[in-house]
Amino acid sequence: MTKRWVVLGGGFEERIGGVRAVVDGDWVHVAGTSAFDSAAASVPDDVVEQAEQCLRNVGAVLAEAGCTFADVVRVRYLLPAREDLEACLPVLRRVFGPVRPAATVMVCGLADARMRIGVEVDARRGPVDGVRIEVVEGERMLEQWRHVHNTVVPPGALSLGEVRERSGRYRLENAYVGEVLVGCSTVRPAEREGGAVTVIARVLPEWRGRGVGRVLYENGLAYARVLGAGVVETCVLAANGDGLRFAESRGFVEVDRYVLPEGLDEWVDLRRSVIER
Known part of the structure; x- marks a missing residue:
């Protein structure tokens, strides 16, 4: 079972001998999370604003671990003052109401006297619904595509200018779960009449095994059909065992x-001989 840590830094985690979250296989355990706003280096005074900041912080940790609030199965609300709960309920219900995790409210002291609420969650990663594919347009999406590409294939890292140039020749797409970037793809048209169309799907490591690659690949395959392809190819870094297994499971040789x-x-070229129309 693969285990990894999510560490945000700042010194507190090291002082207490812990981490922000532990990813243990499909399980993600997020430690009690406060309303500290690292960008502003401050804590809101209002308890409702603290609840909102807590949820932003938890959401960022979940994204780093490869999941979203939709994957949460248990939540604990930690409040020093019981009477603060009522004001926070609309904010908490907006996020967790559609998910319906097992929920516990605990009245307890928190390490920092400024903190009026903390949130702790457990999540389980499974197949994701609602993967959204968008054609890359604009500088922000180009940079997102570049981030995924360079994370998955560091030996082939590209500059933003190189990505911009490719976007004029190839079809580049990004994949999102909610607003979280999870993958990208490339479809290269055939270089000659009757040649192969290249379809490459890339998924960030923390999001693999959840169906994202399948959606990216099927979307790319559909576009290859539009281009009239009868043969598709893909290219995988040999060290990327996940990528090779994925390609082979889709019929690539x-x-x-x-x-x-x-x-x-070392790089590996694979081919799928026929696309069924």
Whole structure:
């Protein structure tokens, strides 16, 4: 079972010998999270504003762990003053009402006297619904596409200018769950009449195994059909075992392995011989 930590830094986690969250296989355990706003280096005075900031902080940790509020199965609300709960309920209900996790309210002291509420959650990652695919447009989406590409294939890291140039020749798409960026894809048209169309799906490591790659791939495959392709190819970094297994599970067969000039990393070209129309 794979286990990893989500560490936000700031010193407090190290002082108490803990981390912000532990990802243990499909389970994500987020520690009690306060309303400290790291961007402003401050804590709101109002308890409702604190509740909102707590949820923003928890949401950021969940995204780092590869999930969203929709994956939460248990939540604990920690309040030093019982009477503050009522004012916070609309904010908490807005986020957790549609999810309906097991919920517990605990009246207890918090480590910082400024803190009036803390939120602690457990989530379980499973197949995600509602993966949204968008064609890359504008600088922000180009930078997001670049982030995923360079995270998944660091030996082939691209500058923003190189991504911008590719967007004029290829179809680039980003994948989102809610507003969280989870993957990207490339569809390269055939270089000659009757040639292969290349479809490449990339998923951020923390979001793999949840159906994101399937949605990206099927969307890219549909566009390849629009281009009239009868053969599709893909390219995977040999060290990316997840990517190779995914391609093979979709019917791709290895056709070549190579190292680029002046490179050290091995790449694998795979081909799927026929697209069913």
